Amino acid sequence: MPPSRASADALLSWYDRHARRLPWRTPPGGPAPDPYAVWLSEVMLQQTTVAAVIPYYERFLSRWPTVSDLAAAPQDDVLTEWAGLGYYARARNLHKCAKVVADEHGGVFPDTEDGLRALPGIGAYTAAAVAAIAFGQPATVVDGNVERVMARLFAVTEPLPDSKADLKRLAATLTPRKRAGDYAQAVMDLGATVCTPRSPSCLGCPWQEPCAAQSEGIQDQLPKKRRKTAKPVRRGVAFWVIDGTGRALLRKRPDSGLLGGMTEVPSTPWQEDATWTPDAALPHAPVTVEGWRPLPGLVRHTFTHFHLELAVLTAALSHPGPEDAGRWVDVADMGGEALPTLMRKVVKHALQAALDPHH
Template identity: 60%
Template sequence: MKQFRAATTHSARPGDGAPAAALANRLLTWYDRHRRDLPWRAQPGESADPYRVWLSEIMLQQTTVATVEPYFRAFIARWPTVGDLARADLQSVLHAWQGLGYYARARNLHKCAGVIADSLGERFPDSEAGLLALPGIGAYTAAAIAAIAFGRPAAPVDGNVERVLARLFALTAERAAVKREVGVLAGRLTPSGRPGDFWQAVMDLGATVCRPRGPACLMCPWAGNCLALQRGLTEELPRRARRKAKPVRHGVAFWAVDATGAVLLRRRPEKGLLGGMTEVPGTEWREWPWTEEEALPLAPVPGQWLSLAGGVRHVFTHFELELTVLAATDLVPGLAEGMWCRPEDFDAHALPTVMRKVADHALRALAQPSAPPEAAIGPIRRRTSGPRPARRASSGR
């Protein structure tokens, strides 16, 4: 912006920024020394594989490097090329993605691979615009792939870039304005040489030095140019919007077991929360607790349903879920919609983490005769309280 333009036309003064080329060179030197060896990164001097760059960038959306690494390795081992991924079943992709979250990414990943295989000769577009047209690729990811895989002078602005530049230039406006300012500044900072390395360096800097809290400014190659550091604003920037409180939603899950020990599972709808994933059947998730009288008619199979003590609590991005589990055994499979699956075979299904919790809870509760089922369906006690006294089922709320 203004201050940067001034900095590019005058020689650098302490804390007043420096020409873009000088900033880029200093950071690239830092990067060459501190560069992390990640499985999707090309070795120095080698060109990056667009497939690996794309796959890693999708996985890294709102997800940490440490979490992504094992998933990335598993995907590459199983589907070495984008064509291999395109020919895979969506279910197998969702299965490999289970536990990583934001499952729309996996659905769009598969769809995108299909487009590239069927319409683009298994070649990724090498321009930002071409990449942006693909499913699951937004402004950030298009710029990241263009810069990292194809050496284009694009400016991928993620949370790291936003934070680093907000501090470097002491951007104190509200978040929306800062995003716009950062977009402009990022374009001006992008070097013509090694743009991919440069932006990866900024992201590494943000992840390891210019951290959200407790930035290690003594280690920062840009400390001499950082206006936030000069003004004592590093902890305050970037300004964050206040978070809204998470509402609590309530649901009942039905743990239906047949005479062979198989448990009833079903597939969730393709769209929406946990779309396409497998789940334990249950009621809808609503904002007030369920009573047994309300829930029992919704059971997938008729039977003697008993409420298990305790429950399952899971935090999603925008709400908390409290699930009560009703269990029934020796059921007759009959006309139940879904698939009967033995717990030891659950690994064959794409179960999201919340459903793994339900399974763990039900298996543990049913394996403990000393902790009999209870009747109440309602808010789940926090962990700090001990097991509640058991009561007989059918006593209502």
């Protein structure tokens, strides 16, 4: 039989038995969860795995139990707690959104998609998710899991991302008016645990019978995706400097742009197709000191749109570091610093080089 609204009932029955237990959820058929908890989890889950998000979510909720608590926090504290979760514009927008909800909405989230979309940093997906899960609105929630399920259910062979609008339209035909929040989470769970990217477990799927791709035997081929273009490589030089008291220099990146507002090991700009020589890099050094020397090897990191290669220059001061250069941190305390993943790699690279007598 073709996919129909009746399929929602089959999926909800499956969800009642197989729903994942996650800290931001309430049990199937239970009371609606706190909109703050739903919003916080959905923002964190964008482009991040559930396993990675759970400890961050629990720390955030413990430190800031309400949206008003989060709004009252300094942005630097929010960025510090976020460090390592990636995509740091999400953290800045999270804080900005909390302030608007606290200051302009009395600490209460709007209960419609349109009202949620008007808040900073909330796009179509997050607005639909919060509206459905927290407020029971019949909103159509479409993430990567849902796109995959719909592409197979309706045998959509047009590649992503060109098929996104069509997949959302098809998903909307199945969204029920009742238990909309449970249904939204059920489709996501189905994609995460049964209708997986590789080797989907069709025999255990509540939608096996109406699935067009399964009946045609093409489920493993869907969804199709356009061939990705190769990511460019950008290069830069990081400066690892230790002062006479055993402290390393860190500083804060500008609020806008990549890793905005985060703590960094100072570096040159990151340029595409540029091989930095020490002479070209040194004008960007955070302090003036003789004896900068290159460390062997490179620090490599991949962002959404490019690969990055950082060489590291190191130097030592014989006196306490100048306070206007940034923030000087005891090397022994560096492990406790809330650094983005890239900068953790730079620190690890520098500290390992310091321990190697051949360096």
